[in-house]
Each structure stands twice: as C-alpha cells, then as structure tokens.
Amino acid sequence: MRKGSEEIMLMKGNEAIAHAAIRCGCDGYFGYPITPQSEVMETLMELEPWNTTGMVVLQAESEVASINMVYGAAGCGKKVMTSSSSPGVSLMQEGISYMAGAELPGVIVNVMRGGPGLGTIQPSQADYFQAVKGGGHGDYKMPTLAPASVQEMADLTVLAFDLAFKYLTPTMLLADGIIGQMMEKVVLPPYQPRLTEDEIRAKYPWATLGKPHGKKPNHITSLELLSEDMENLNKRLQARYRTLEKEEVRFEEIACEDADYVFVAFGISARVCQKAVEIARSEGIKAGLLRPITLYPFPVEKIKELSNRVKGFTVIELSAGQMVEDVRLAVNGKVPVEFYGRMGGVVPSPNEAFNALKEKLIQ
Amino acid sequence: MNNMNITDIVNPANLVYKKNSVLNDLPMHYCPGCSHGVVHKLLGDIIEELNIQEQTIGVAPVGCAVFAYKYLDIDWQQAAHGRAPALATAIKRLLPDRYVFTYQGDGDLAAIGTAETLHACNRGENIVIIYINNGIYGMTGGQMAPTTLLGMKSTTSPKGRMYERDGNPLDMPKLLAELDGVCYVTRQAVHTVGAVKKCRRAIKKAFEYSALNKGTSIVEVVSTCNSGWKMTPDFANRWMVENMFSKYPLGDIKDTIQA
Amino acid sequence: MTEEIIIAGFGGQGVLSMGKILAYSGLVQGKEVSWIPSYGPEQRGGTSNVTVILSDDRISSPVLNTYDTAITLNQPSLDRFESLVKPGGTLIFDGNGLSRMPSRKDINIYQINATEYSISHNATKTMNMLILGGLLKVKPIIEVDNVLSGLKKMLPERHHHLLPMNEQAIKAGMKLIQVFTV
Numbered sequence: 016m017r018k019g020s021e022e023i024m025l026m027k028g029n030e031a032i033a034h035a036a037i038r039c040g041c042d043g044y045f046g047y048p049i050t051p052q053s054e055v056m057e058t059l060m061e062l063e064p065w066n067t068t069g070m071v072v073l074q075a076e077s078e079v080a081s082i083n084m085v086y087g088a089a090g091c092g093k094k095v096m097t098s099s100s101s102p103g104v105s106l107m108q109e110g111i112s113y114m115a116g117a118e119l120p121g122v123i124v125n126v127m128r129g130g131p132g133l134g135t136i137q138p139s140q141a142d143y144f145q146a147v148k149g150g151g152h153g154d155y156k157m158p159t160l161a162p163a164s165v166q167e168m169a170d171l172t173v174l175a176f177d178l179a180f181k182y183l184t185p186t187m188l189l190a191d192g193i194i195g196q197m198m199e200k201v202v203l204p205p206y207q208p209r210l211t212e213d214e215i216r217a218k219y220p221w222a223t224l225g226k227p228h229g230k231k232p233n234h235i236t237s238l239e240l241l242s243e244d245m246e247n248l249n250k251r252l253q254a255r256y257r258t259l260e261k262e263e264v265r266f267e268e269i270a271c272e273d274a275d276y277v278f279v280a281f282g283i284s285a286r287v288c289q290k291a292v293e294i295a296r297s298e299g300i301k302a303g304l305l306r307p308i309t310l311y312p313f314p315v316e317k318i319k320e321l322s323n324r325v326k327g328f329t330v331i332e333l334s335a336g337q338m339v340e341d342v343r344l345a346v347n348g349k350v351p352v353e354f355y356g357r358m359g360g361v362v363p364s365p366n367e368a369f370n371a372l373k374e375k376l377i378q
Numbered sequence: 379m380n381n382m383n384i385t386d387i388v389n390p391a392n393l394v395y396k397k398n399s400v401l402n403d404l405p406m407h408y409c410p411g412c413s414h415g416v417v418h419k420l421l422g423d424i425i426e427e428l429n430i431q432e433q434t435i436g437v438a439p440v441g442c443a444v445f446a447y448k449y450l451d452i453d454w455q456q457a458a459h460g461r462a463p464a465l466a467t468a469i470k471r472l473l474p475d476r477y478v479f480t481y482q483g484d485g486d487l488a489a490i491g492t493a494e495t496l497h498a499c500n501r502g503e504n505i506v507i508i509y510i511n512n513g514i515y516g517m518t519g520g521q522m523a524p525t526t527l528l529g530m531k532s533t534t535s536p537k538g539r540m541y542e543r544d545g546n547p548l549d550m551p552k553l554l555a556e557l558d559g560v561c562y563v564t565r566q567a568v569h570t571v572g573a574v575k576k577c578r579r580a581i582k583k584a585f586e587y588s589a590l591n592k593g594t595s596i597v598e599v600v601s602t603c604n605s606g607w608k609m610t611p612d613f614a615n616r617w618m619v620e621n622m623f624s625k626y627p628l629g630d631i632k633d634t635i636q637a
Numbered sequence: 638m639t640e641e642i643i644i645a646g647f648g649g650q651g652v653l654s655m656g657k658i659l660a661y662s663g664l665v666q667g668k669e670v671s672w673i674p675s676y677g678p679e680q681r682g683g684t685s686n687v688t689v690i691l692s693d694d695r696i697s698s699p700v701l702n703t704y705d706t707a708i709t710l711n712q713p714s715l716d717r718f719e720s721l722v723k724p725g726g727t728l729i730f731d732g733n734g735l736s737r738m739p740s741r742k743d744i745n746i747y748q749i750n751a752t753e754y755s756i757s758h759n760a761t762k763t764m765n766m767l768i769l770g771g772l773l774k775v776k777p778i779i780e781v782d783n784v785l786s787g788l789k790k791m792l793p794e795r796h797h798h799l800l801p802m803n804e805q806a807i808k809a810g811m812k813l814i815q816v817f818t819v
Contacts, residue, residue: 025664025672025790043472071471076497080464083457083494087437087465088472090455095468113458197699198660198672223453223469225433225476234447236438236456283700290698364702 021202028168029195031203032098032124032188033058035169036070039176040207042093043071045084047103050136051192052126055098068209078103082110082123089119090235092215092222094176098124100192101142102133105150111185112151115252116237118221120179122172124188126195127333129360137360138192140282143337146189147311154249156256158186158263159310161281165199171308173204178263180219182255189310191333193283193362265308266317270296274303276372277321279342280331281307283362288331290365295372302372310338318345327351329372334358351376398422400431400451407445411611413601414442416568417510417577418449421481424582425452434477435469437462439491441483442516460491463498466505477585479506484525485515488550495550502559502593506584509551509596512603513622520606524548527625532606547625551598555632561593563631567600569615573628580630587635600626638693640778641701643718645686646710646731651765655708656687658769661787662779663691671699684713691778706776708768710752715739729771729814740819747775748817749810763806770810781807 026034032055036044046056056074064070071088075081081097088095099107104125114121125146129139142150146159158178160171171188179186215222226232239245267285270292271277278288285306295302305321307314322328327350330339339354346352355371357363363371386392400422408414425431431452438446440459447454457465462480470478487495487509498505514532515521522532522539525547529538539547555563562584566577577599584595600622604614642659646652653674663670669692675685688704690696706727709715715730716737722728724743732738733752749771755764773781785804789797 023664025661025670043468045468071468073467073471075464076493079461080467080494080497083461083464084468086457086461087455087468090465091435091469091472093472095472109458110461117456193673193699196674198657198670199696199699200664200670223435223455224473225435226431226451226453228432232447232451233453234456235454236447238444238456287698287700290701293697362700364700365698366702 023200023202025198025200026165027054027196027198028162028165028190029054029126030058031165031169031201032172033062034203035172036096037062037064037068038204038206039173040068040094040209041070041096041176042209043073043084043088043095044097045073045075045081045088045095046097047075047078047081047099049078049100049103051128051138051195052098052100052124054195055124070209078106079110082107082114085121085123086110086114086117086119089114089121090117090223092210092219092224094120094180094209096122096124096176098126100126100128101130101139104142104145108145108151111157112153112155113237114185115151115155115157116153116248117235118183118252119185119235120176120183121185122175122179122188123185124172124190127189127191129358135360136192138283138333138362139358139360140191140284140333141335141337141358142189143310143332143334146187147313147341155252156259156311158182158184158259158312159189160187161189161308161310162194163282163285163306164194165197165201167308168194169201169203182259184255189282191282192360260312263309264312264314264316266314267306267308269304269306271303271305271321273301275301275326276303276376277325277328278302278304278331278368278372279307279318279328279338280304281310281338284331284333287363287365288368291331291368291372294365294369300373300377307338313341313345315341315345318342319347322346322349325350327353327376329368329376330354331363331368331371332356333362398426400425402449402451404448406449408442409605411602411604411614412442413512413568413599414510416574417508417599417601418446420568420574420578420581421508422450423578424585425450427582428585430477430585433475434479435473437465437469437478437480439480439482439486440517441486443481443483443510444517446481460486460489461494462486463491463494463503463505463507467498467501467503470503470505474504477506477588479508479585479588481508482510483516484509484511484513484523488524488548492550496554496557499554499560499594499596500557502561504588504591505594506581506588507594507596508581509598510601511598511626512601512606513547514603514606516603516606520603520608527621530621549626551596551631554594554596559593560596560632561634562587562595563598564596564633565598565600565626565628565631567618567623567628569602569618590635592635598626600628638691638778639696640691640706640776641704642689642691642706642708643686643701643704643721644689644708645684645714645718648685650685650710652685652710653687655765655769656689657791658784658788659689659691659779661791662784663689663787665783665786665790666779668692669694669696671696673699684711686714706772708772710768712736727776729768729775730817731768739817742819745775746817746819747771747814749814751810751813754809754813760802760806763803766803766806767810767813770807771814773807774811774814
C-alpha cells in the first residue's frame with residue numbers, strides 16, 4: 016500500500032523497532048531472547064542488515080553482556096541498542112548506570128511484562144519507577160519514551176537515538192507487551208546512512224576509535240576517585256537533565272480543550288483511555304486524555320496548567336500506581352487525582368477505565 | 379668510569395635502555411613489587427614495536443588495574459566488573475581492523491566475569507585477553523579469589539582456603555583452551571628477566587594472532603600480590619615459584635596457529 | 638465503519654493467521670487495522686485468541702470489553718465469548734465437539750462446521766479459510782479480492798502457489814455457513 020510515496024506496512028510493534036533501527040542508521044544491536052519482545056532480534060536476523068547497511072546484530076549470552084556490548088560500542092561513538100523485557104532490563108541496570116556515568120549514548124527497549132520476579136509474559140507498566148527514577152545506582156536520569164502505537168514504536172526508536180546522542184545518555188523506549196505484540200499500520204522512517212568513522216571522529220571527539228597520532232587518548236570511564244571530580248561529573252549530568260526537562264517534554268492531548276475530567280495514561284493504557292473518553296463523551300461527561308510521550312522528562316507544566324481548569328484527573332496504569340505519584344506532584348493538591356490500575360499482566364478494559372473516572376472522581 | 383659526570387651519563391650516545399613511548403610518564407599506583415607494572419611495560423613495548431598505537435583499544439577491568447588507562451597512551455574503555463570481554467566483543471565487531479584487548483584480573487575474569495569471558499572465547503572473538511592471576515583480590519584488600527590456592531590465607535579465608543567449603547582453585551585458561559573459538563592460550567610470569575622475555579614474546583604473539591582473525595588469544599600472567607599475600611616482594615616471588623606454579627604451570631597450553 | 642472481531646480456538650487451528658489475513662485484507666482495502674494476539678504458551682496447544690479491529694477511523698483501544706463479531710472454534714471459546722458479543726452482533730461458531738450450543742436470542746448466530754468439512758475433504762490446512770469465507774458471507778466487510786491480495790501480501794512468495802486452494806476454501810466456506818436458530 017502506498018500513501019503518497021510512503022509505503023504503508025502492517026507489522027508488530029517489535030518488528031517496527033527492528034525496521035526503524037536499520038533505517039535510522041543504527042550500527043549495532045545486541046540482545047538476549049525474552050518474551051514478549053524476541054521479535055526485535057528475530058526480525059533483525061531475518062532482515063540481515065549486515066548485508067545492506069553493515070549493521071552488526073549479535074545474540075549475547077545474557078542481558079548483562081548485551082548492555083555491556085552496547086557500552087563498548089557506544090564508547091566508539093557507534094549508534095547501538097539492545098532490547099529486552101522486564102526481568103532482563105533488571106539485569107541491565109548496572110550497565111545502564113555505567114553508561115549514564117560514562118556519558119554514553121545508547122537505546123534500551125523495555126517491552127514490559129508483569130512482575131515482580133519471573134512474573135508473567137503478559138503486558139505491564141510496572142517498570143515505570145525503574146525507568147524514570149533511575150533503576151541503577153547513583154544520581155542519574157534516563158530519557159524515557161512511551162510509544163502507544165506501532166507507528167510510535169518506529170518513530171520513537173529514531174527519536175530515542177537522537178536524544179541519546181544529543182544528551183549523551185542511555186535512553187529508554189518503554190513499551191508494553193501489547194504494543195510490542197500488536198500489529199498495526201506503520202509508515203517506516205526514511206533511510207539515513209550510518210555515520211562513517213570520519214564523521215564519528217568529527218561529531219564525537221570522545222569516541223575510542225584508536226588514538227590519532229599526536230592527539231591525547233580517549234578514555235571512556237565512569238570512575239573518578241576524587242570526590243570533587245565526581246561531584247563535578249554529577250553537576251554536568253544534572254545540568255544536562257535540567258535542559259532535557261526544559262526542551263524535550265512531549266505529550267499528546269485528546270479532547271482536553273473543554274474537558275472537565277482528564278485521564279492521564281501512557282502506552283497501552285492511553286489507548287484504553289482514549290476509548291473511555293469516547294464512552295464518557297457519549298454519556299455527556301466531558302472527559303479528555305493527556306498522554307505523556309516522554310515519561311522522563313515528565314509533562315509537569317502541562318499538568319499544572321490543566322489542573323487550573325479541570326475538576327480532576329484519573330490516572331490509569333498497568334501497575335499498582337507509579338506514574339500517579341508524578342501526576343500528584345505536578346497537581347500539588349489543586350484538584351483530586353484518582354488512580355485505577357490492574358497488575359500482573361491484566362489490561363483494564365475501556366469500561367473499567369470509564370467506571371474508575373465515574374465512580375472515583377465524579378461521585 | 380670514575381670521572382663520568384651526570385651530563386656524560388645522560389648523553390644519548392650512552393643510552394642502553396629506553397622506556398617505550400607508549401607508557402606514560404606517570405607514577406603508577408601499584409604496590410612496590412607488584413607484577414602489573416611489568417606487564418604494562420610489556421604491553422607498551424609491543425604496541426610500540428608492532429606500531430599499532432593508533433589502532434589499539436584497551437579495555438580496563440575493575441580491580442587493581444582499573445586505572446590501566448592512565449598508564450598506556452592509547453584509547454581505553456573502563457568496564458564494569460567482569461564485563462570487559464563483552465565491551466571488547468562489541469568494539470572489535472564494530473571496528474574489525476582494530477587491535478582490541480582486555481586486561482583483567484582473576485576476580486574479574488574468573489569470578490564475576492566468567493560468563494562474559496567464556497562466551498567471548500566461545501564465539502572466537504578476535505581479541506587478546508591479558509589475564510593477571512595473583513590468586514587474590516588485591517584492590518579490595520586481600521580477599522579470597524576463585525584462584526586462591528588451597529590452604530592459602532586471605533581476609534575472607536583467614537584459616538586458609540578449604541576445598542570442602544570453597545572448592546578448588548579455578549584454572550580458567552585450561553578450561554578456555556577447550557573451546558574451538560580460542561586459538562592461543564599461554565601461561566607466563568614476570569618474576570625473572572628470563573620470564574619477562576618469554577612473557578613479552580607471548581603477548582606479542584597474541585597481538586599478532588588477533589590480526590589473523592583466527593579466534594581469541596589468552597595470555598595469563600601468574601603474578602604476585604605481596605601486599606595481599608602479606609609478604610616482601612622478594613619472598614612473594616619465591617613463594618609464587620614454590621606454590622603457584624605447581625597449580626598454574628608455565629608454558630603454552632594451546633597454539634592452533636603454530637601447531 | 639468499525640468492526641471489532643474476536644477469533645478464538647485451540648492453538649494450531651489457524652486462529653492467529655486468520656486474524657492476520659483479515660488485518661492484511663483491511664490494509665489492502667484502505668482501513669485502519671489492529672491485530673492483537675493472546676501470546677505465549679497458548680500458541681503451543683492451549684486456547685488462543687486474536688482481536689482484529691477494522692475501522693475507517695483512528696482506532697482507540699485495541700483492547701475491548703465487547704465485540705461486534707465473535708468467531709469461536711471450540712467449547713471454551715464459545716463459553717467465554719458468546720456473552721461478550723454486543724446485542725445485535727454476530728456469533729459464528731464451529732459445531733465440532735460441542736456439548737453446549739449457543740443460547741443468546743439478541744444476536745445473530747451462524748454455525749459453520751469447518752472442522753468436519755476440512756477433515757472430510759482432506760484439507761485441514763485451509764480450515765481457517767473456510768471460516769473466513771463464512772464470515773465474509775454474513776458480514777461482507779472486506780471484498781474477497783482484497784482478501785486474496787492481503788493473503789498474497791502476507792504469504793512469502795514460495796507459498797504463492799497455494800493461493801488458488803485458499804480462494805476455493807473461502808468460496809466453500811461461503812456455502813457452508815448456516816443460520817443457527819436458538
């Protein structure tokens with residue numbers, strides 16, 4: 016199918032990530048199989064990008080190895096990624112913290128499943144805290160993007176790389192089992208060539224590609240034994256996070272202009288709430304939906320602004336209530352913020368979301 | 379000779395030995411008597427001799443050699459504990475014409491990084507692994523390592539390592555030599571001039587092999603840790619010869635290229 | 638137009654691929670589509686289901702409470718999804734091995750004995766295409782030509798010689814489906 020010059024394809028969210036990665040000039044993928052995201056690596060292996068763009072795809076022995084391969088390649092200024100699901104992403108936290116400390120760009124995809132522990136393979140959003148509050152040790156933040164459609168799985172993969180390199184930070188695509196497994200229409204991003212080594216040297220002079228003659232060597236490290244030096248590194252990171260918070264907030268508003276009540280939800284929950292908004296409107300309740308696309312940085316200002324003109328918020332998540340804490344911080348007591356969630360892999364239905372709004376907030 | 383003054387001595391014409399240019403002019407943080415400094419020097423020698431300073435990327439471990447990147451004038455990455463072979467894998471895969479080596483201790487390679495080491499070797503990554511085995515955790519103050527000898531005392535085995543509790547010392551190179559992905563495994567030491575010369579040849583061979591794309595090369599250097607062992611440097615060397623070498627005998631374990 | 642469909646049966650009955658063909662056909666017909674499988678161990682012999690939505694508008698929730706059409710290929714699926722068909726909606730069921738028949742009076746119910754037919758015609762591989770034919774007969778949401786184009790898009794080229802066989806099965810299914818009276 017063609018729409019203009021763009022080809023419309025039908026594929027799973029996980030497959031869209033693989034296609035988008037190849038197209039945006041990704042240099043390497045390192046991963047370990049885990050449901051519900053194994054299609055990312057399977058698709059890459061099927062597409063054999065090493066024959067076309069030269070992208071390296073390698074199945075690692077563990078998620079620990081995967082994230083450290085990402086570290087190694089990112090240290091060479093390469094555009095690299097890994098993908099996993101919740102238990103695997105827990106294993107990666109050490110590596111993510113090291114990447115944050117070493118100021119290395121890279122994309123980590125988490126197609127969340129229900130936990131804790133081995134949990135379930137069904138969808139979940141219970142890794143919100145882990146993603147946006149810093150899942151590993153030390154003071155760091157990680158830009159976190161929440162796709163709500165197959166199209167966004169592709170688009171936000173590209174954006175994740177852009178943010179990772181702009182802010183020299185690991186960046187997460189935080190999806191869930193449904194967005195990963197569902198098929199929808201998608202227009203894939205245009206092809207961008209991979210950077211040449213000369214381009215990498217020019218753009219990322221810190222990259223360890225081999226020390227040019229007469230130049231100082233590059234060191235990729237997160238180690239500073241002197242407290243003052245380590246504090247300075249932290250200050251640099253924090254300054255970068257403040258810029259991120261100012262410049263990179265992204266969200267979508269649906270029917271918020273005249274809304275009395277606003278759902279706040281991301282990923283699959285936002286899709287469910289979109290239908291709940293339709294149900295509410297059909298019953299004469301002016302409901303809207305605010306869908307954060309960046310979970311970090313969080314749309315604090317937008318929520319503050321809405322809290323001046325709406326009667327309340329209902330937060331819907333596939334968890335016991337994680338993002339709701341950030342919504343409450345932003346609303347700061349101005350209007351009620353209610354929560355409804357399902358856990359362990361259960362997805363609330365649009366009716367459940369609507370009933371939560373009606374019963375908890377309106378009554 | 380008696381009438382030579384300082385100017386005569388530093389006269390380039392009288393030069394008999396020169397530090398290689400890859401080794402930085404920095405005082406090392408290693409304890410006096412430690413083997414690390416010698417191995418660093420050998421690495422510098424070989425990188426200079428092979429003229430690969432601009433093509434070499436080192437991966438430093440967590441352990442005493444965590445600051446290895448300060449001492450050799452090449453590009454370096456510093457890895458999380460045990461993960462150096464994973465970093466090296468990715469670097470070499472993305473930059474196949476570079477020389478990539480890891481520099482790891484026995485805690486790093488044989489304990490926390492066993493999986494990364496074994497799988498990098500099993501995939502036959504064309505990298506060099508320099509493995510410093512001193513039978514103890516030096517950096518953290520002398521705890522038991524997977525390589526600590528039976529009966530050997532450490533801060534976490536104050537009465538000596540016990541087989542019943544701690545198992546036997548782990549001989550990783552012997553184990554890794556079993557893998558088809560590995561082309562060269564050798565065990566060396568740097569406690570005598572002769573040993574240093576042999577070790578130098580082994581490291582050089584490992585770097586040359588890594589350019590042949592025939593698999594992983596591993597050079598173990600059985601080393602002393604006089605601080606951790608609580609011995610004088612001289613006594614530590616003798617103790618190593620008498621105790622370590624029977625468990626970790628020196629020499630080539632595998633060489634598929636020369637064979 | 639929005640059509641929300643659930644297809645449910647045993648793993649191996651071609652439930653997921655029937656949904657996929659429907660989704661691809663919708664794509665060919667220029668519709669918005671979504672396809673969500675129940676993924677996991679069900680794929681290996683348990684009960685499996687797939688939700689397909691075809692719409693002229695942007696699809697909001699791919700997860701649904703109720704369905705316009707339910708297609709059930711075994712007893713557990715019939716038991717689970719009969720009650721979730723919207724009043725006035727459609728239920729299509731395969732009668733094979735059922736001990737309890739559908740009982741709702743406020744929906745349109747059709748029976749298609751595709752399992753029996755495909756076994757007797759030695760064509761179990763195209764059983765799901767019989768059912769798809771039945772669906773298209775009672776709910777002509779997609780043109781048959783677009784289904785065939787969708788199938789062609791979905792199948793790797795090495796399987797394109799199987800297309801005529803599938804087309805025949807769709808046509809046979811259109812004849813096989815019958816109104817079921819409670």
